[in-house]
Amino acid sequence: MSRSEARATWASLRRLGLVNWPTESGDRVVPVDPGFALLRALRRQQDLAQRSLEKSRQMHEVLETLLEVYLPATGSSQSRVEVTSVSTVDEMVQALYDVTDSARSTLRTAYAESALPVRLRRRLGPLRQRMFDRGIRIRSIRLRRDSVSPGSYDTFSRLAAQSVDLRLASVIPLNMLIVDSDFAVLSSSAGEPGTQLTIHSPVLVNAFAAVFEHTWRGATPFSPDGERSPSGLSHEQRTLAQLLADGMKDEAIARTLGVSPRTVSRLIADLMQQLGATSRFAAGVRAAQHGLLATDRPRHADPPHDPDPGP
Numbered sequence: 001m002s003r004s005e006a007r008a009t010w011a012s013l014r015r016l017g018l019v020n021w022p023t024e025s026g027d028r029v030v031p032v033d034p035g036f037a038l039l040r041a042l043r044r045q046q047d048l049a050q051r052s053l054e055k056s057r058q059m060h061e062v063l064e065t066l067l068e069v070y071l072p073a074t075g076s077s078q079s080r081v082e083v084t085s086v087s088t089v090d091e092m093v094q095a096l097y098d099v100t101d102s103a104r105s106t107l108r109t110a111y112a113e114s115a116l117p118v119r120l121r122r123r124l125g126p127l128r129q130r131m132f133d134r135g136i137r138i139r140s141i142r143l144r145r146d147s148v149s150p151g152s153y154d155t156f157s158r159l160a161a162q163s164v165d166l167r168l169a170s171v172i173p174l175n176m177l178i179v180d181s182d183f184a185v186l187s188s189s190a191g192e193p194g195t196q197l198t199i200h201s202p203v204l205v206n207a208f209a210a211v212f213e214h215t216w217r218g219a220t221p222f223s224p225d226g227e228r229s230p231s232g233l234s235h236e237q238r239t240l241a242q243l244l245a246d247g248m249k250d251e252a253i254a255r256t257l258g259v260s261p262r263t264v265s266r267l268i269a270d271l272m273q274q275l276g277a278t279s280r281f282a283a284g285v286r287a288a289q290h291g292l293l294a295t296d297r298p299r300h301a302d303p304p305h306d307p308d309p310g311p
Contacts, residue, residue: 178205
């Protein structure tokens, strides 16, 4: 490989987020797990979509004002982007029923159990039944750590028995409900009233649908008989367990996986809960006992002698 080819290769790896470049002269290049690099890129895309949503909302207000003042004849025309915020649980319920009543074929949901108020969760059962009666296919993603709670586990088992296509993920980047490709309902992580948005815009809804599909591909199907067994660890969790078994510190794990130390702490807590371990080292040992450790661990690599980091 020529010098120019080597520079281009390193620049490409950095652009893809597959390496963490050294910040000091004594550091080395650390490879990033491709799954984490993809998740990080997806989160950047999610941030862009959210900023786009806010800009669309502002532009919508500007257009409505200008149309009302300068073009009264067309001021009542409907914009292609409709964003509605709700402020109470009753409004949330009504918004969900209004949106799902328009469903034609599919309903996709992704949320943590704690993301929705209790009153709202109790109303979801009749709503799902209405969807089943109309032949609507329901796919749902829930947090894997919730499956260890007896109450949530029983709920998941009932959903699976009702033919809900249910999968569990370690991380849910956005709490959402998507109807076909037309509507989306977004909720904050805290599930507080006033933070839920109903969106009607094919362009924006497709962006959120892409977040759902990526999370869906990385999630594991829920099995009422075997979900409590640690054998369902994802590649991400097996990699983390291997690093813990090797005795790596949080900062080193964060550099290896390409995430923040805070994210590493959350992932470790989830892993310990799923494995039933009381310490980080015990989590790695238990994963090894079950033969769950990753076999393709990332290895450290030295940078070239004359790297060209580029702009």
